[in-house]
Amino acid sequence: MQVTKDARTIVDVVDFHKSYDGRSVLSGVNLRVERGEHLSILGPGGCGKSTLLKGLLGLVAPDKGSVTLFGKNLQTLGSEERNALLRRVGMAFQLGALFDFMTVRENILFAMENMTSLSAYDMEERVHRMLASVNLPAAARKLPSELSGGMRRRVGIVRALATSPDLALLDEPTAGLDPVTSAVVISMIHKLAAEIGSSLVCVTSSVEVAFTFAPRVAILNEGRLIAKGTWEELHNLHDPWITHFLDVRGYKPNQSTEQEASNYA
Numbered sequence: 001m002q003v004t005k006d007a008r009t010i011v012d013v014v015d016f017h018k019s020y021d022g023r024s025v026l027s028g029v030n031l032r033v034e035r036g037e038h039l040s041i042l043g044p045g046g047c048g049k050s051t052l053l054k055g056l057l058g059l060v061a062p063d064k065g066s067v068t069l070f071g072k073n074l075q076t077l078g079s080e081e082r083n084a085l086l087r088r089v090g091m092a093f094q095l096g097a098l099f100d101f102m103t104v105r106e107n108i109l110f111a112m113e114n115m116t117s118l119s120a121y122d123m124e125e126r127v128h129r130m131l132a133s134v135n136l137p138a139a140a141r142k143l144p145s146e147l148s149g150g151m152r153r154r155v156g157i158v159r160a161l162a163t164s165p166d167l168a169l170l171d172e173p174t175a176g177l178d179p180v181t182s183a184v185v186i187s188m189i190h191k192l193a194a195e196i197g198s199s200l201v202c203v204t205s206s207v208e209v210a211f212t213f214a215p216r217v218a219i220l221n222e223g224r225l226i227a228k229g230t231w232e233e234l235h236n237l238h239d240p241w242i243t244h245f246l247d248v249r250g251y252k253p254n255q256s257t258e259q260e261a262s263n264y265a
């Protein structure tokens with residue numbers, strides 16, 4: 001297949017199946033993400049959101065189906081080619097996944113050293129600038145164990161974006177944060193992503209977060225992505241489960257998106 005860096009579809013998940021111990025978690029997920037897209041993937045707790053994100057990175061291999069990233073099928077790549085491809089992706093894991101024995105600065109530098117060709121000076125400058133942008137100007141020399149859960153989450157987001165990835169995957173980026181910090185973190189992600197030009201995928205079980213994060217949303221339920229579109233399109237599907245899920249979690253149709261986003265901010 002001819003692969004160009006500028007191919008429009010950067011993620012193409014086809015019929016992704018995954019079971020654990022005979023229990024199906026993902027049963028035929030199909031998902032496309034276009035270059036430049038900002039997408040929320042929304043679903044109830046335990047529905048397979050983190051498994052799907054790990055599938056996009058090749059950390060979870062599908063029992064059946066395929067994941068194509070930037071036009072290349074992850075399952076058929078050799079390890080060298082796969083690693084080169086994954087350098088274009090930043091991932092903020094649900095639990096932070098920082099190295100405990102490294103300072104915050106070292107955690108972020110480690111990602112940049114492995115995934116970019118920036119100079120040492122540029123890397124240092126970026127660490128300090130990005131930490132300041134998430135209101136953690138003094139955290140560089142701290143160990144993760146010296147930070148709160150919310151601070152660690154923000155460091156995880158900085159680490160994911162510090163490498164200027166073409167695609168950033170964010171797993172519950174604001175879980176456990178208070179509403180004000182949550183809004184600050186989402187706007188910080190948007191700002192950093194705009195500077196870099198990254199495409200963004202955020203998985204969350206919070207309608208508020210999903211709504212504030214992206215104008216388009218995909219709904220994951222019972223192992224399948226059952227719908228994808230703008231919020232208005234989803235509402236207009238009149239699917240009883242989707243409508244109920246959105247209503248219960250606080251989505252109110254007939255408000256302008258800006259109005260609604262500011263309500264959640």
Ligand SMILES: Nc1ncnc2c1ncn2[C@@H]1O[C@H](COP(=O)(O)OP(=O)(O)OP(=O)(O)O)[C@@H](O)[C@H]1O
Pocket residue numbers: 020021025043044045046047048049050051052094205
């Ligand atoms: N490595 C694993 N081994 C066995 N079961 C697993 C594994 N990873 C995930 N699961 C199971 O798969 C299901 C989906 O897990 P996953 O973490 O993907 O859900 P989630 O939607 O991210 O949940 P949450 O909203 O709580 O973060 C859960 O029942 C979980 O117990």
Ligand SMILES: [Mg+2]
Pocket residue numbers: 049050051094171172
């Ligand atoms: Mg999860």
